[in-house]
Amino acid sequence: MNKKEIIEILERIAAGISQTFGNDCEVLISDLNNPDNSIISIYNGHVTGRKVGDSLSELGLKAMKEKHVEHDLINYHAKTKDGRLIKCSTFHIKSGKHWLCLGINYDYTNLAMAHATLENLFKVEESMKDEFYANxxxxxxxxxxxxxxxxxxxxxxxxxxxxxxxxxxxxxxxxxxxxxxxxxxxxxxxxxxxxxxxxxxxxxxxxxxxxxxx
Structure with missing residues (x-):
């Protein structure tokens, strides 16, 4: 399979994931053979503020340097520059000399805030037995x-x-x-x-x- 065919498959997957999980889900395709201008395609780039032609993330560069690219990175935590909470997964695809990856970055900041609000709402100071009946x-x-x-x-x-x-x-x-x-x-x-x-x-x-x- 040549590079173009791999990218076409990844494009379909990336588009489907971004549409399934909505605007808070960034999905991108990166060329790890070109770390300085790595991003080939990106959906919902506003999540991390990146665009086509941008470089790898800090973790991506570190992984390349330490050659930790033989396994996928699943469900790890990251933050944007403005402090938004991101959960990420990165899938590596190697075929011959071609070295690509599919990245998923989900912004769960609003969900974390909602969770904190609900947790505070459910909090009670004292546990007392009470039962409710109509009759x-x-x-x-x-x-x-x-x-x-x-x-x-x-x-x-x-x-x-x-x-x-x-x-x-x-x-x-x-x-x-x-x-x-x-x-x-x-x-x-x-x-x-x-x-x-x-x-x-x-x-x-x-x-x-x-x-x-x-």
Whole structure:
């Protein structure tokens, strides 16, 4: 394959990549046998500010000097003179005396800024459990289920201490302010509403006069 044929193939690939990834994606073809005027073709050259006839990049010149051209360079980081963030890949093509490369330089500066903005938006100062339901009865059902898991017994096997523990847990989570919350909890625990209120009184008294541990 002669040089012209190689360039024609690379031109098709370069044009396709630049159209696929848009204006932030620079794609160029370089002649490594002519480092001073290396760029043969370039799409979206505004990304790095280069044009046809310009020289290799600093990394390209260094790679040639150190002869690191036997392998492709994939997804490495670079910066433009004005500080824009670029991710790059370079593919080397050698055929006889012809030595060309296809370079892809994607400007992801705006994406990095958007990422930083989203990261700041998602940041929270304190982790607290909260769940959202359309129906308050669903909230209460979830809280009751959690309370039963805490005690580890079905209602039929609970003693008074277990039931007080359930009521205390539900009261602290605000379950009893839900409309008919007290009634639903009472029915679930197989006790009367008045028993629930008595439990609440005992809980409040305990808060006012906690029993000292022996």
């Amino acid at each position: 308050p009865n669903e909230i209460l059902e979830g809280m009751i289920s959690d309370a039963f898991k805490l005690v580890g017994k079905p209602a039929s096997l609970m003693n008074k201490e277990d039931r007080i523990k359930v009521v205390k847990y539900l009261d602290e989570r605000g379950a009893l302010v839900i409309q008919k919350g007290v009634q639903i909890v009472a029915e679930t625990l197989n006790v009367s509403r008045y028993t629930i209120y008595n439990y609440l009184n005992e809980i409040n008294e305990e808060k006012k006069h906690p029993v000292e541990s022996k």
